[in-house]
Amino acid sequence: MYTALHLQRQLKAEMRSGAVEVVVVAPDPYMTYQPFLPEAAAGNISPRHVVVPLRRVLDHCRIVIGEVITLDHAKRTATVETLASEEEDAGPLELTYDELVLAPGSISRALPIPGLVDYGIGFKTVEEAIGLRNHVIEQMDIASSTRDPAIRDAALTFVFVGGGYAGVEALGELEDMARYTARYYHNIKPEDLKWVLVEASDRILPEVGEELGRYTVRELRARNIDVRLETRLESCVDRVAVLSDGSRFPTRTVVWTAGVKPAPVLAATDLPLNARGRLTCTPHLTVEGVEHAWAAGDAAAVPDVTASEPGRECAPNAQHAVRQAKVLADNLVASLRGRPLRPYAHKYAGSVASLGLHKGVAHVYGRKLKGYPAWFMHRAYHLSRVPTFNRKARVMAEWTLAGLFKREIVSLGSLEHPRAEFELAAGPPPPPPDTAVTADSSPDAHDTDDESGTRDARDTRDTKGPGGQGGAHGPHASGPATD
Ligand SMILES: Cc1cc2nc3c(=O)[nH]c(=O)nc-3n(C[C@H](O)[C@H](O)[C@H](O)COP(=O)(O)OP(=O)(O)OC[C@H]3O[C@@H](n4cnc5c(N)ncnc54)[C@H](O)[C@@H]3O)c2cc1C
Numbered sequence: 263m264y265t266a267l268h269l270q271r272q273l274k275a276e277m278r279s280g281a282v283e284v285v286v287v288a289p290d291p292y293m294t295y296q297p298f299l300p301e302a303a304a305g306n307i308s309p310r311h312v313v314v315p316l317r318r319v320l321d322h323c324r325i326v327i328g329e330v331i332t333l334d335h336a337k338r339t340a341t342v343e344t345l346a347s348e349e350e351d352a353g354p355l356e357l358t359y360d361e362l363v364l365a366p367g368s369i370s371r372a373l374p375i376p377g378l379v380d381y382g383i384g385f386k387t388v389e390e391a392i393g394l395r396n397h398v399i400e401q402m403d404i405a406s407s408t409r410d411p412a413i414r415d416a417a418l419t420f421v422f423v424g425g426g427y428a429g430v431e432a433l434g435e436l437e438d439m440a441r442y443t444a445r446y447y448h449n450i451k452p453e454d455l456k457w458v459l460v461e462a463s464d465r466i467l468p469e470v471g472e473e474l475g476r477y478t479v480r481e482l483r484a485r486n487i488d489v490r491l492e493t494r495l496e497s498c499v500d501r502v503a504v505l506s507d508g509s510r511f512p513t514r515t516v517v518w519t520a521g522v523k524p525a526p527v528l529a530a531t532d533l534p535l536n537a538r539g540r541l542t543c544t545p546h547l548t549v550e551g552v553e554h555a556w557a558a559g560d561a562a563a564v565p566d567v568t569a570s571e572p573g574r575e576c577a578p579n580a581q582h583a584v585r586q587a588k589v590l591a592d593n594l595v596a597s598l599r600g601r602p603l604r605p606y607a608h609k610y611a612g613s614v615a616s617l618g619l620h621k622g623v624a625h626v627y628g629r630k631l632k633g634y635p636a637w638f639m640h641r642a643y644h645l646s647r648v649p650t651f652n653r654k655a656r657v658m659a660e661w662t663l664a665g666l667f668k669r670e671i672v673s674l675g676s677l678e679h680p681r682a683e684f685e686l687a688a689g690p691p692p693p694p695p696d697t698a699v700t701a702d703s704s705p706d707a708h709d710t711d712d713e714s715g716t717r718d719a720r721d722t723r724d725t726k727g728p729g730g731q732g733g734a735h736g737p738h739a740s741g742p743a744t745d
Contacts, residue, residue: 263293263316263649264584265363265558268591270322273598277322282598284323285357287342291316291327295648297580298657299391299428300616304435305670309392311656314649328355333531335362335555361554361594364533364541365587366525368560368578370518377499382518385432394517398436399443399673401514405454406447412512419456419513421503423495424520425466427579430478431616432517433459437487438618443671457487460505462494462520469579469613470625477632478615478623495520522578524561536563540575545605547590556594558586568609582608584647614640619669 266286276282292313301307316325328344331354340362342355370384383397384390398420405417420440422433441452459466459482465475466489479489494506495516503511524539533549534542540563542550547564549555558564560578564586576582585608593603612626614636622637624630631639641661645654 263288263314263319264587265365265591265594266320266323267649268588269594270320272591272595274322284320285326285359286316286320286323287326287328287330287340287357288316289327289329291325293319293649294388295580295644295653296386297427297644298648299385299388300431300435302388303385303391303395303432304439304619305395306435306619306664307657307660309388311653311660312388312391314653319650326355326357330366330527331530333362333364333527333533335532335552338362338554361598362556363590363594364528364531364549364555364557364561365559365583366527366561367583368522368524369526371521371523372518373520375495376497377501378495378516378518381498381501381514382516385428385517385519386522391432393678394432394436395439396673396678397515398440399671402440402443402447402450402455403673406449415456416501416512416514418450418454419458419511420515420517421458421460421495421498421511421513422517422519423460424518425459425461425463425489425491426519426521427467427469427613427615429459429461429517429519430467430482432519433457433487434482434615434617434621437485438621439669439671441485442669446671453486456511458503458511459487459489460493460495460503461489461491464491466491467613467615467623469577470615470623471630474623474625474630474632478617481617481621481623481632522560528561538563545607546593546603547586547606548593548603556590558590559583562586564606567605567607576606576608577610580647581611581613614643616640 263286266284269284270277273282273284277284292315294313298307298312302309302312326342326344328342328347330340331343332341333339338359340357340359342357344355347354370386372378372382383394385394401417401420405414408414408417420433420436422429437455437457440455444450444452444455465472465479467475467478470478479491482489490505490507490509495503496506497504498516501512501514503513503516505511524535528535528539528541533552533555536542541557541561543557543562543564544550545565545567547556547558547562549557560583564576564582566574566576576586586606589604589606596603612624612628614622614624614626616622616637620634620637622634622640623632624636624639626639626643645657648654648657
């Protein structure tokens with residue numbers, strides 16, 4: 263989005279005259295500002311303000327909502343699966359181009375851990391962040407209403423795997439939100455909630471440096487969060503998280519944020535990839551050894567020309583992605599106009615991380631901050647970075663209002679199943695015409711069995727929330743019987 267935005271600004275005249283067309287292919291009609299996902303999960307920012315509508319921002323570009331499935335750069339052709347092409351018989355769309363900008367980012371790197379695919383919850387998209395918020399509040403509702411102590415314990419146990427930005431911030435914000443929310447439950451105290459952070463290495467938040475990483479561990483432990491370093495998740499079969507130190511946590515919530523890997527589309531191209539599957543790039547953000555191909559962001563292995571040791575790549579983070587996008591657009595325009603390209607050089611400025619409302623850590627330009635000042639810096643920095651004035655104003659307004667009123671504690675899990683209520687009202691589908699009439703299906707049985715119809719309809723929405731563990735009113739909200 264940022265590259266297209268800069269191209270749109272710099273090639274305005276050419277785009278108006280029709281000499282240049284910029285086509286943006288994306289699976290969603292919006293760009294997600296991922297660093298705000300933890301705040302969205304905590305309810306501090308509404309989901310709509312974490313995303314930027316592509317059609318509004320890129321009003322001179324052609325937007326194609328779809329997914330590139332293969333890319334034949336030698337033939338300058340991208341094959342795109344769109345919502346419509348799934349329904350038509352004509353097959354995927356073929357787009358031809360002159361210049362390619364490839365920035366598909368990364369996806370969660372799931373390991374072959376038993377049970378993880380069935381129960382793990384990711385934290386990369388706005389849907390996952392909001393789904394997780396709803397799920398956590400639903401678990402509190404289950405714990406509050408169940409008569410079974412084992413169900414209550416599992417519902418109130420939350421396991422996060424991966425101590426990078428995403429894991430630590432998501433855990434910090436959600437724990438803070440749940441702690442606050444607990445005051446509105448007559449039978450749940452904040453101490454009843456068990457939060458576990460599992461990290462394979464000996465430190466968390468490597469982005470903020472060793473000292474602040476250690477401070478973050480102390481800070482989280484002081485909040486009664488069980489931080490386990492040098493520990494791995496070994497299994498989550500049957501909703502029991504088994505760790506490499508032998509401990510076992512029955513839980514309905516395993517959030518997986520243990521790293522990312524490049525988007526799968528990269529493997530379906532004829533472009534060069536490095537050992538980690540990222541596109542091999544030059545400092546000018548062109549793809550190495552290939553003409554008319556450019557790349558940036560998490561998917562691109564761009565040499566870090568500011569690093570003292572040779573061979574280092576820019577880390578996959580928003581700080582680089584957003585800056586690379588601008589240099590990429592400048593270079594692409596320069597190449598079209600026959601001007602020299604400039605290398606991408608950005609010395610890592612440091613990092614900020616939020617650990618909940620008024621809590622944070624920051625290491626920026628050599629200065630280390632903790633607590634409220636770090637949290638304030640986190641907000642100020644990301645507000646300055648979130649694209650468009652419109653979004654900045656809306657986020658600012660939300661924060662200001664949140665400061666004046668009490669926090670939102672509502673779970674709108676039913677939004678994930680908007681047809682559930684209508685299905686319930688409509689009752690179970692009629693039996694197929696050739697079904698033999700049995701005693702149960704007699705008109706009398708139907709008339710008197712209003713409850714069973716209700717139960718059937720309820721079961722249809724008892725499907726998937728985040729990671730298959732949530733539900734309209736929660737798979738488990740209908741009580742222990744559905745467990
Ligand atoms: C919870 C969380 C918190 C974070 N916090 C920070 C932070 O505080 N600071 C920081 O610097 N970084 C942070 N990051 C990392 C940062 O968000 C990423 O490094 C950054 O978004 C990478 O940008 P990108 O453009 O390369 O990829 P993305 O932002 O992932 O964008 C890639 C886009 O390409 C689309 N796409 C993928 N495949 C295809 C395809 N086949 N066809 C078409 N489109 C496709 C995707 O749908 C997506 O829209 C955080 C990440 C997460 C998940």
